[in-house]
Amino acid sequence: MKLELVLAAxxxxxxxxxxxxxxxxxxxxxxxxxxxxxxxxxxxxxxxxGAIAGALCALVFLIFWQYSATLFxxxxxxxxxxxxxxxxxxxxxxxxxxxxxxxxxxxxxIHNSASAWDEDWEEHFGGVDDPEERCGxxxxxxxPKENPFxxxxxxxxxxxxxxxxxxxxIPWNESSARTTLLKDRWIEVRLRGKSCFGQWEDVGPxxxxxxxxxxxDAEWPANEQGEWAGIDLSPAMRDCLHAGDVSEVEWRHVAxxxxxxxxxxxxxxxx
Numbered sequence: 622m623k624l625e626l627v628l629a630a631x632x633x634x635x636x637x638x639x640x641x642x643x644x645x646x647x648x649x650x651x652x653x654x655x656x657x658x659x660x661x662x663x664x665x666x667x668x669x670x671g672a673i674a675g676a677l678c679a680l681v682f683l684i685f686w687q688y689s690a691t692l693f694x695x696x697x698x699x700x701x702x703x704x705x706x707x708x709x710x711x712x713x714x715x716x717x718x719x720x721x722x723x724x725x726x727x728x729x730x731i732h733n734s735a736s737a738w739d740e741d742w743e744e745h746f747g748g749v750d751d752p753e754e755r756c757g758x759x760x761x762x763x764x765p766k767e768n769p770f771x772x773x774x775x776x777x778x779x780x781x782x783x784x785x786x787x788x789x790x791i792p793w794n795e796s797s798a799r800t801t802l803l804k805d806r807w808i809e810v811r812l813r814g815k816s817c818f819g820q821w822e823d824v825g826p827x828x829x830x831x832x833x834x835x836x837x838d839a840e841w842p843a844n845e846q847g848e849w850a851g852i853d854l855s856p857a858m859r860d861c862l863h864a865g866d867v868s869e870v871e872w873r874h875v876a877x878x879x880x881x882x883x884x885x886x887x888x889x890x891x892x
Contacts, residue, residue: 713851721749737824758857770819770885773853775828776835817861
């Protein structure tokens with residue numbers, strides 16, 4: 622029945638005035654096709670060709686309309702456009718930071734001898750994670766005591782030793798928790814199709830309460846300073862991804878069991 626109606630619409634699109642009058646007189650299109658035969662008999666060869674073309678166009682439109690949801694994944698396209706796809710990926714500019722970095726304009730004059738969750742980060746790490754003098758994924762001067770694959774994201778669930786009210790946006794939140802539930806969590810970062818994994822060890826760049834970006838639906842980070850970055854990468858993460866000082870990457874939260882095998886598992890921070 623649908624096909625017949627489509628074909629009828631195509632014929633009528635290119636019919637002459639007499640055929641249209643006939644339709645008006647005869648009433649609605651009948652499923653037995655009698656009216657179509659009457660119309661076709663009144664058309665010359667040129668109009669018949671045009672009518673067939675119109676019918677085919679109408680048929681193609683119907684097929685496209687019915688099956689567009691399967692031909693095109695509109696939900697995925699929409700998710701990518703707002704910075705997050707169906708698997709939790711978000712897009713951000715990434716900058717580089719490191720344990721022991723001095724206070725400069727680039728990091729809002731905040732030194733990285735301490736982190737948001739560790740006042741003695743440099744000591745616990747084993748020294749300054751020099752971004753230039755590298756031996757593989759480690760600083761040449763020493764073997765790190767903690768994972769050299771680490772990142773910072775712009776949200777801290779703690780404020781003055783108390784958990785923030787908006788920490789309930791964390792998917793793995795525990796209402797009874799008294800300390801951070803973010804430190805040491807795994808983050809997957811992807812650049813040009815290559816993924817590397819790092820542990821969340823500090824807060825930034827620049828922002829500390831951007832929960833809508835880190836866990837919500839915000840398209841981009843709230844940070845409007847410097848490069849407007851949404852994630853900081855350690856030197857090991859930078860080298861693993863072949864990133865520059867500033868790169869546009871994708872990142873997402875991952876559970877422990879979703880972390881792939883790689884050099885990021887050689888030393889795992891668990892403190």
